[in-house]
Amino acid sequence: MVTNLLENNHLVLVGKVTSEKVYSHEIYGEKFYIFDLEVPRLSKAVDIIPITVSERLLTNFNLEIGKKLSVEGQFRSYNSYQNEKNKLILTVFAKDITEIDENGEEENQDVVTNEVTLSGYVCKKPIYRQTPFDREISDLLLAVNRAYNKSDYIPCIAWGRNARFCQNMEVGTELKIVGRVQSRKYEKKFEDGTSEIRVAYEVSISSMEIVDKNEENSEATNQIVG
Numbered sequence: 001m002v003t004n005l006l007e008n009n010h011l012v013l014v015g016k017v018t019s020e021k022v023y024s025h026e027i028y029g030e031k032f033y034i035f036d037l038e039v040p041r042l043s044k045a046v047d048i049i050p051i052t053v054s055e056r057l058l059t060n061f062n063l064e065i066g067k068k069l070s071v072e073g074q075f076r077s078y079n080s081y082q083n084e085k086n087k088l089i090l091t092v093f094a095k096d097i098t099e100i101d102e103n104g105e106e107e108n109q110d111v112v113t114n115e116v117t118l119s120g121y122v123c124k125k126p127i128y129r130q131t132p133f134d135r136e137i138s139d140l141l142l143a144v145n146r147a148y149n150k151s152d153y154i155p156c157i158a159w160g161r162n163a164r165f166c167q168n169m170e171v172g173t174e175l176k177i178v179g180r181v182q183s184r185k186y187e188k189k190f191e192d193g194t195s196e197i198r199v200a201y202e203v204s205i206s207s208m209e210i211v212d213k214n215e216e217n218s219e220a221t222n223q224i225v226g
Helices: 160-166
Strands: 009-017 022-027 030-040 046-054 068-082 085-099 114-122 127-130 136-146 150-159 174-189 195-210 220-222
Touching: 009 046, 046 068, 046 174, 046 195, 068 150, 085 150, 085 195, 114 150, 127 160, 136 160, 136 174, 150 160, 160 195
Parallel strands: 046 085, 150 195
Antiparallel strands: 009 030, 009 068, 009 114, 022 030, 030 046, 068 085, 114 136, 114 174, 127 136, 136 150, 174 195, 195 220
8 A cells, every 4th residue: 555655656566586685774773785676577578676675674584585575665766976976876665575475375476566656757858769660768857755855866768659748848847657667788888998787777657647736637648568
């Protein structure tokens, strides 16, 4: 159930643990750890999503590689300053973790769960482009309000009809989107001619709606991404 705290930013992932937990940071004596969760797509590909979790949620079971979990929480961002450069780091902040018994009678092996709902504001002009295969794409950066006057800045990607819908969208437009969290590898090239493979995290949009405060002329578009 989505609580008031999670109305602007709520997700559920189901997948398998693929790494040992690694210490991340400590706040007011509470330790936090990061581990990777492998979440399958319908296409049989997988996304490897970083999960940040409090030690409080790990008291009832051991976090073992291969264990299947359901994670409920928020998709969050924070700034990391490395080599005098600012880098946006994305992670899933776990609010609740449930261990799934794959041998249970009610377990449906065909269910793929990866859904995130975000409500926020377009904070950069969307970038519309077409691939060499004529696939339409728009890149969005969504500012999602959080408690204590904080915000998360979430990269989102729209396809097809949704991409066309976004291309003329103004900065400050309030959106509600539904999609899935995905990981994507890309090659980063440097001025000295070297390069390295990096991983980007973003929300692939399946549906979106412009939020109309007057609730009179709400614009909406829906495009299911296969």
